[in-house]
Structures are given as structure tokens and as C-alpha cells.
Amino acid sequence: MSSLLRDNINWVGHIDWDVRDFHGYRTERGSTYNAYLIRDSKTALIDTVKSPFSAKLLADISAFIDPGKVDYVVCNHAEPDHSGGLPAVMAACVSAELVCDAKCRDALSAHYDTAGWKWRIVADGDNISLGRRTMVFIETPMVHWPESMFTYIPEEKLLFSMDAFGQHYASAHRFDDEEPLDVVMGEAKTYYANIVMLYGSQIAKVLDRASNLAIEMIAPSHGVIWRKNIPVILGAYRDWVVCKPKPKVLVIYDTMWKSTEMMAGAIAEGAMEKGVDVKVLNVRSTHITTLATELLDCAALAVGSPTLNTTLMPQMAAVLTYFKGLRPAGKAGVAFGSYGWAKGGPGAVAEYLKAMKVDMVRDPIECRFVPGAAVLGECRNAGGALGAKALTAGR
Ligand code: FEO
Numbered sequence: 001m002s003s004l005l006r007d008n009i010n011w012v013g014h015i016d017w018d019v020r021d022f023h024g025y026r027t028e029r030g031s032t033y034n035a036y037l038i039r040d041s042k043t044a045l046i047d048t049v050k051s052p053f054s055a056k057l058l059a060d061i062s063a064f065i066d067p068g069k070v071d072y073v074v075c076n077h078a079e080p081d082h083s084g085g086l087p088a089v090m091a092a093c094v095s096a097e098l099v100c101d102a103k104c105r106d107a108l109s110a111h112y113d114t115a116g117w118k119w120r121i122v123a124d125g126d127n128i129s130l131g132r133r134t135m136v137f138i139e140t141p142m143v144h145w146p147e148s149m150f151t152y153i154p155e156e157k158l159l160f161s162m163d164a165f166g167q168h169y170a171s172a173h174r175f176d177d178e179e180p181l182d183v184v185m186g187e188a189k190t191y192y193a194n195i196v197m198l199y200g201s202q203i204a205k206v207l208d209r210a211s212n213l214a215i216e217m218i219a220p221s222h223g224v225i226w227r228k229n230i231p232v233i234l235g236a237y238r239d240w241v242v243c244k245p246k247p248k249v250l251v252i253y254d255t256m257w258k259s260t261e262m263m264a265g266a267i268a269e270g271a272m273e274k275g276v277d278v279k280v281l282n283v284r285s286t287h288i289t290t291l292a293t294e295l296l297d298c299a300a301l302a303v304g305s306p307t308l309n310t311t312l313m314p315q316m317a318a319v320l321t322y323f324k325g326l327r328p329a330g331k332a333g334v335a336f337g338s339y340g341w342a343k344g345g346p347g348a349v350a351e352y353l354k355a356m357k358v359d360m361v362r363d364p365i366e367c368r369f370v371p372g373a374a375v376l377g378e379c380r381n382a383g384g385a386l387g388a389k390a391l392t393a394g395r
Helices: 051-062 086-092 102-111 181-210 230-240 259-272 288-296 314-326 345-355 373-393
Strands: 004-006 009-011 014-016 031-033 036-039 043-046 072-074 097-100 118-121 127-129 134-139 149-153 158-162 217-220 248-253 277-282 300-304 332-339 365-368
Touching (some): 004 217, 051 086, 097 102, 181 288, 217 230, 248 259, 248 373, 259 277, 259 300, 259 332, 259 365, 259 373, 300 345, 300 373, 332 345, 332 373, 365 373
Parallel strands (some): 043 072, 072 097, 097 118, 158 217, 248 277, 248 300
Antiparallel strands (some): 004 009, 036 043, 127 134
């Protein structure tokens, strides 16, 4: 396995083949925690790994250099999947300065016992010479936390991009051209949708800054390193930061006795008649991670829940709470569902959608117990309206 990015710049991270849950995100293909070692007149470690893998990280560093001789440990992002190894690393790298911005020092100090750490606080645009190469620091707030930053090596046209452009994707190879591009891009999309969709405007600024840099390689903190398909991932991010819609209608629902499921089917039929792509997903058989990924680029969504105890079903409440936090932009939508002796489910769904600033094409479609021809006709019409919106938006 080649871990060499450039002369004397090596990947020293960890491949986590086994992880399947990343604070609720379903990581079907595992992940990697990427750390990088730059050996020059000075030596720098860029980021660490999750804490259980600290010993392996130190062993990998030791294959190249005595950890006691590392000069700088750069922390681009304080989240524990990248900073968890810092206590062990800082204990072993006795000469090293911990390089980060002021917000990162604050965050790290709230996570770890940092007594004895030597800090080197940097700000946007600062740089540190390693000899032949220079580390330039670019603050990227909210990509993914407030303290996040990129480290750029201009002499190598190499950008260490932390979470940005990453994927939860464990693989034997380290580079994008060594793995199937469709799979990697699918995981990059899932990552974007579930981790940073709500920070689209901040990421757009980062993309603008990145466009002014000469870049031949992007080394994120998760997944493969981009060296061949950089325009592909940057182009995809340009679309994702604005939730650019495809001509696609997403129908998601929960159901108790199949009434809401029948309504979902009729909405899907109406949308399909417009010739758009339609996805119909039951929230109890589709993971929330997949639902968020489908949400990112749909033009319209129909969300259905039966009424349980005068409100929506609990699993749908969880999905909509997640969606609301991700702040998808520019979607059309409709709420639907059944009730028995008391209303509440579809109305509660509609409130969530309105809070997400969804452009509602009509009032909630409600049916008492089992939908008859009239209600199913309403559903088909609503599906048609969403399909028409998706056709226009997806052009
Ligand atoms: Fe991969 Fe925001 O940590």
C-alpha cells in the first residue's frame, strides 16, 4: 500500500474497517482517520486519529522518525476523531509545538488535560517554514466546527482539507484514482449531506478561497486523497453548497395500517407521470443517513405520517428533527397522512416542513382511517404538482 503523497510526505492514519455508527451516521463502508507526516528540515504531523488508534499512529510515525524529534503537531480540527490521539502524541512528541488557532486551543483545552503542551497559536494567513516547504494556515470556520482550518503547502500545491472533501470510506488504497469513482463520490455526497449540509454558505466561501490556490492534491481527514478527480469533487461541492436540485421528488413516510403508505404511492404515481425521478422511502426501513443524502439534491419532498396520540409518529419526528437541523434549501413540499378519531399527524409534519422553509404546494392531505378514491386523487394531484416543480427546478 502506497502512503506517499509527495517526497517525504506520508499518510500515517488509520483505516477503520469496522466502524458502522459515527454519532448516528451509518458508515456502511467504514472510515479512515487521516494523519500525515511531513519530513523536511523540520518535521510536522498533520492531525491525529481517534484515541483507540493512538499507539498505532505513534508506531507508524516511529517508522520514519523518533517521535521525540517531531517539531510541530498541527491540529486542523478539534473533533475527537482527529484530536483523540493528541494526548498520546503530545506525550511522545516531547519537543513538538501544538499548532492550531485560538478557538482550537479553547476547544482542545475543554477536551483534554493540556498541561505541559507547548502551543503555537496561528491565525488565518500565518505560515511556518519547514525548510523546503511551508505550512500556510487558512481558517475555515464551521467547516466543520468553529475552530477548523486548512493547512496548505504551496511548494507542493497540496491542501490538507480536514473534514472538507472527505468521505467515510475505508479502503486498501489511499488515492481517488485507485478506487471506483462512483462509490467514492457517493460516499462524499453522503458525508456532505449528513455532516455539513447546514454550513453551505461557509463552505461556499472556502471554495472561493480554494479557487485562488494552486492545488494538485487535496488530502482530507477521511477517505481517499484527491489527486486525479479534483475538478469532480470541487464541482460537486459547488452544487451541494446550494443544495442544487435534480428533477427528483422524494416521498418519505411512516405507516401504521398502510393508509399513509397508500397515499405515498399515489403521490409517487402523480410525480412519475411528470417524468421526474422519484424515490419512495419508508423511514422504518431506510436509515436516516440515506434519507438525508436523498434530501440534499431532491427538488421536492412529500412527507407522510399517520396520527399517533394526536401527533406524528416518533420515527418520523426523529427524521424531521434531523432534516430541520441540516437546513436543506430551496425545496417544494407537501405533508400527508391518516388519522382516526383525532387529527394531528399530517399537521405536525407540515409544521416541521414550514420550519425548514419548504415551499408548500398545498395544505396537508389528510384521510380518515383508509384513503378512498377522492383522497388518492388528491394525492396524485399533489404528486403531479411536486413533479412539475421538480421539472422546473432541476433544469
Ligand atoms: Fe471528522 Fe468534524 O470530524
